[in-house]
Amino acid sequence: MDGIMKVLVLSSLFPNEAQRRHGIFIEHRIAHTYTAEDEVRVVAPVPWFPSTSPRFGAWADFARAPRQASRRGVEVAHPRYPVLPKVGQTLAPWLMAAALARPIARLRERFDFDVIDSYYLYPDGVAAALLSRWFDRPFVMSALGTDVSLIPDWAPSRAMILDAVRRSAATTAVCKALADRLVELGAPAQKLHVVEHGVDLDLFRPPVDRDGLRRQMGLRGQVVLSVGHLIDRKGHDFAIRAVAGLPGVTLMIAGDGPREAALKRLAAERGVADRVRFLGHVDQAQLPALYGAADVTTLCSDREGIANVLLESIACGTPLVATPIWGSPDVVRVPEAGRLAAERSVEAIRAALAGLLADLPNRALTRRYAERYDWAETGRQHRALLARAVSDHGKGRA
Template sequence: MKILVLSSLYPNDVARRHGIFIEHRVAHLRGPGDEVRVVAPVPWFPSANPAFGRYADFARAPHAAERRGVPVTYPRYPVVPKVGMTAAPWLMAAALYPHIKGLRRDFDFDAIDSYYLYPDGVAAGLLARWSDRPFLMSALGTDVSLIPQHRPERRMILNAVERAAAVTTVCGALRDELLALGAAADKVSVVEHGVDLELFSPPADRAALRAEMGLAGPAVLSVGHLIDRKGHDLAIRAVAELPGVTLMIAGDGPREGALRALVEELGVGERVRFLGHVDQQQLPGLYGAADIAVNCADREGIANVLLESLACGTPLVATPVWGSPEVVRVPEAGVLSADRSAGAIRDAIAALLAALPDRAATRAYGERYDWRETGRQHRALLAAAVG
């Protein structure tokens, strides 16, 4: 097959924290003889001046690259902030059509494989219609849990789902919600994310690693962009009430100043470490050194941190939202907090520290999340669409 992947979340050299999980998924769906190309649209912005903050990143993004052996192009498309949400799929599709038409001269693709239902999936549906090709859509999280709360977007998503050859969700909770919105049950399949089991693996000498990092007592790790919905503030408040426990926060973002101020207010500066942005290659060492990884998010499909931590043998404390209960469902995986509050997260951390599972058992459980199986399931849906 010749597969054209469409995703505005695909990573590039500037947007480092974009959907690395999509890149992994795409890398593993290729079968023998298959050819894959990625179109990763980037919002148009006129200036790369750093004064414009994250908007300048759009201008600095490359126009083409090769990642993991897959050619990627980054065409620009117009975005009208806030007021243009309803028009976003049409603006994306109209901007991409000439680019995709040009690609077809030497890459006459068999199907469009899109990630994130809105605007990407809806735009993929338009492009597929104009190209007379089948298309798939994959739901990742807020494209089901948040965006369909707006009626125009919900209507467009459901229309695209109806016309798609197949739709995947990364967890059962997202599938259930999509069905509740009105999607047909025979159209939607759960295809869970995987994890790089070679990169994310237990450390060879955990004691030496912890000594190198200066960790003498219990350590908790919170990974993610420093934004409100990730709940790092809840992790800080929880650990503040657990004497002797160290919290490591891996990530950067706009809430760093507020989080640092909270640490000072609670008087736990000696027990909370801000590590800044951590490249994926360095994350396994942090997971391996930590006793627990905590995910305090308010909404997730299946968060990368859950699977990465398990693969490193580190059990989890997670809030009981969306796909997290589908991962943290056995003692080897860790525990769910009773709710999304600092007190409930504190209690869950304390309970898990008092009865930590065997790390080899945690790793063995994590091995079920294998990208190769994810790719096999996803490719089967593509093959059925093309067939």
């Protein structure tokens, strides 16, 4: 390992007490990136909102987020920054950076950080590029998914993202498809590094008594699991329609969100309300039991980096059917991992599910394949990039 570092982590996706599911994979990633000797502080900006009333939904969650917290022994600050919906997209990185400048300057009086470690390219990564210039510190940023697959479709944000990549010490991507897309957009390939996400292999593991677990849950026959926020992008409606054509197969849906009522109506319209279980929000600690009880997990998203669902499922020994988008082919590339649907359509997803349910791989082999996605290796690769950024910056100032 290189020398001890002082690292400022910057990410608006970092979880907090009001948003417990918010980017928990980032918390896992940084927990495995730094040594015990490294010093780490997290600045996780939260959009400013004046009311905590539940009628404002997610905006009220922002208002309920604490100003300061400690998670896994790491000091976390949640300064507020202004957000101008729709009209403010061009200004978003500048507004974030300007709002963070003073809190970071105060922090620097007692924590003179060596490098900024930023997650999500826009606005966070672009804001990190501005703060890097203002505080004369190198920065590394990480691409996670829609910051490459969607946001750069808008020309002004694309230009800012590409400029930030050029000025970064390094930019990581959680899958090769994201890195390739950045190169297509004009990013310099030498700045890009694929550093895949990992999975908590201790938490997510096959159940000791799978049959007993299934009896406890009242499960009979073959079971498909779909996990994720109930929004259009996750494609739970595709899963419902696909399972409707697979007699006797039960679908469990873990998650909550604005599409819940519409999805329940769809299940009723398709005549499968008795075969679709809506489980609502499920805490992470309870997810391994669901994966372990299911025969197959399906991910029907239209875009993802490498979805946590993929890695969590195979770590529990449960194979996958996934749509062939972005990072999913990087994971579902061997038979023991499952099958990719030919396309994102109900027919293709149904065919892949039917084929996999008829020929399930050995669950022990699925788990063994998952063990390559170790957070420790993710952390080692990421820390090496940060250490090199600090070293190169020091040489440049010498």
